[in-house]
Amino acid sequence: MNPLLSMAFRNVLRNRRRTLITLAAVTIGVAAVGTIRGVLNGLQGNIIKGSIETTLGALQIHRTGYLANVMSTPLSMDFEADEALLSKVRGVKGVTAVAPRIQFAGTLTLSVPEGQEQPEALFFAAVAVDPKLEPAVTPQRSKLFTEGTVLDETHVVLGDALAAAFGAKRESEAVLLAPDRDGSLNGELAQVGGAMRAMMPGEMKIAVVPLSLAQRLLRMEGRITELAVGVDDVNRLPQIAAELRAALGPQFEVHLWNELAPERKTIMGIQDGISVIVSIVFVMLMLLGVANTMLMSVLERTREVGTMMAVGVTRASVMTLFLLEALVLGVLGAAGGLLLMVGLTFGLAQRGITFTPPSATMSMEIFPFLTFGFTAGVLLTAVGGAVLFALYPAFRASRLRPVQALAGR
Amino acid sequence: MTSLLLALLLSAEPPSTKEVLAKYDAIMAPPTFKAVAQMTAHRDDGSTRGYKMAILKGVDDKMRLWFQEPAAVRGQEMLRNGENFWVYMPNLKRALRLASRDNFQGGDFNNADVLRANYTRDYEGTVKEDPKKADQWVVELKAKTPDSAYDSVKLWVTREPLGMPVHGEYYTASGKMLRSADFSEVKDFGNGLKRPAKITMRNEIATQRFSEMLWESVDVAATVGEGKFGLSDLGH
Structure with a gap:
């Protein structure tokens, strides 16, 4: 082993208590940052999967200009749901399913004796859906339904707030x-097939209606306003969307799920921002701990540094020695942090965290997971940061004058 | 002479709100009448749709309306009785309650605009001069009940004859203008009724949209049977 490196190891072990405290700070910092991100990964994975598989579908196709006018729910921006169009969509590589829909608004009441x-x-x-085709695009939708709920050609499913407002029961x-x-x-009559919980806030007064009934109600036989598309790989969404655009031409627009639910994108952005701030605070605290330890170490070992220099050790070697000590602290701390982080995340993922977002009525089960990129980034930041924060103490040590240092000044 | 008259008018004290609204109601909603009207809804994409309807008004602000055209709504009826609005759907063979502020047949009037026109009962407010319009009063109204068509209304009416509407602006509780109306083509409908035959309602939120209501006939002398305003009479 390089003599400087073995000296650095020995020096780190000289004051065990202080080293342990510093290592604990780095370990806890790394583990906290990594675990918070892991839980957030789980939560966001849930939001993404939930958005795609319960309501939106991975991609949606509309007539060009539809989304810009979505506030006025423009039924006149509709199109024929013919087999030629559907097979054109199915023909794009990566598309696994396609389902016709109509988004519309109206009023609802219960008929009473x-x-x-x-x-x-x-x-x-x-949202009007085809009960046979829709499950291929949103396979998890029925998970939102309360027990025993039926959605078929004659049954509508009401958001639970809407159902509760009327005291609506099945049938x-x-x-x-x-x-x-x-x-x-x-007007059209329908049977109530059951109720549906809200996964996200603000989804209260909604209903899922069979497509055929909506087409009679809206006098739109054979016509729809939306095609929802399921894909095999969510990570390839932008490419699949681009291929769909090319296949369908300028009359149609293709949107990714996160463009259709901008509020969810915003929520996730805010979560990311908060986690970055918290991470920075943790990392700063832990690195300042390292800097403090190194500075104390330099001050304590003034005579030692003087001796080293007196026997011919260069200033550069002195500086390298202290930086190596910081590196050893960083690596050991990061390794401990990694172990703790993996253990915590794995433990939480085994059990799952049950969480109900405020003003939603559907609880979600969160399974935290770590990504290689972020974990590697945290470890590198801990190690690199430890070295970086040791620069000043190491520089101070290397600038000592041997004679004065020997005198302990 | 004209200038003298104008000067006289200008110097006049505003009449009471009650007086102006009573005149307005007498012109726009006589106690009973039988009428035929047409509404044309102009939509964002430039398309239009016309509706033809027969209207019957009974005492105590009861109103009934039969749609005759287009085919999609033929046989639909609307009824207003007290605070409640109903629509009769011929395909469902039943009457359903409507909200007073829902759009009237996808146009830019709301149900209360068409079926509930008793301003004396629904609103209170003040009458002011409009410095730019010497021949008109502007009436600033606040809703007395949440069932009225709007939370607040600004109504321009002529001074002579008093209470004939010229222009209206309709606001939400927060002061946002929802719609504005122009009343035009004052016509003598007989039996002493002179009123604007045309109301153009502009949607101030979706500004491409507007609807026109054209009153073809209003017969205030027609006999109006009380039995026409029962819920069970709808569809018959």
Whole structure:
């Protein structure tokens, strides 16, 4: 072993208590930063998977300009859901499923027996889906449904807030009123198939309606406003979207799930920001601990440095020695941190964390996981940072004058 | 002479809100009448859709409306009785409650605009001069009940005859203008009723959209049977 390196090891072990405290700081810092990120990975993985597999689908296709006008729920920006179009979409590599939909808004009320006061209709936003094709694109949607819920050609599923507002039970008769494609009012009857929990805040007054019923209600036989697309690999979404755009031409627009749910993208951005700030605080505290240890070490060993220089050790070697000591501290601490981080994340992932977002009614199970890139980044920051923060103490040591240092000044 | 009259008008004290609203109601919503009207909804994409309807108004602000055109809504009926609005759907053979502030057939009027026009009962406020419009009063109104069509209304009416509407602005509780209306083509409908035959309602949120309501006939002398305003009469 390089003599300087073996000296560095020995020096680190000289004051064991101080070394242990410093190592503990680095270990806890690294483990905390890594574990927080791991939990966040689990949460965000859940949001992504939940968004794609319960409601949105990985990609959506609309008539060009639809999304820009989405606030007015433009039924007139519809298109024919013919087999030619569907097979064009299915033909793109990576597409596993495609399902037709209509997004619309209307009012809903329950029909009550003769003589009873009918409740006033409530506004709702609905997605109309084909009960047979939809599960291939959003396989987890039924997980939001309460037990025993049915979604088929005659049953609608109401958001739980909407269902609760009417006291709707299964097989209650619901009346849907909506302006049709031309704006004229129309109504249809449906059975309530059950209720649906909200995964994200603000999803309360929603309903899932069978496509055929919506097409009668909106007088849009054979027409839809949206195609939802399932893919084999979520990491290839941008490429698949680009190929779809090329295949479909300028009349259609293709959007990724996160462009369709900008609020979720924002939430995830905020989470990332907060975790970065917390990580920086942890890393700074742990590195300042290293710097403090190194500075104390230099001050204590003034005579020793003087002796080394007196017997011919160069200034550069002195500086290298102290930097190597910091490196040893950093590597040992990071290694401990890695072990702790992996242990914690693995333990949490085994058990799962159950969490209900505020004002949502569907709890989520979070399984933390680590990514190689971030973990490697944290370890490198700990090791590199330890060396960087030792620069000043090491520089001070290397600038000592041998005669004065020998005198302990 | 004209200038003298104008000077007289200008110097006039504003009449009471009650007086102006009573005149407005007498012009726009006589106690009973039978009418035929057409609405044309102009949509964002430039397309239009026309509706033809027969309207019956009974005492105590009861109102019933039959849609005749287009085919998609033929047989639909609307009823207002007290605070409640109903729509009868012929395909479902039943009447359903509507919210007063829902759009009227996807146009830019709301249900209360068409079926509930009793300003005396719904609003209170003040009458002021508009320095730019010497021949008009501007009436600033606040809703008395949440069932009224809007939270607040600014209404320009002529001074002579008093209460004939010219322009209206309709606001939310937060002061955002939702819609604005122009009343035009004052026409003599007979039996002493002179009122604007055309109301153009502009959507101030989606500004490409507007709707026109054209009153073809308003017969205030028609006999209006009380039995026409029962819920069970809808569809018959």
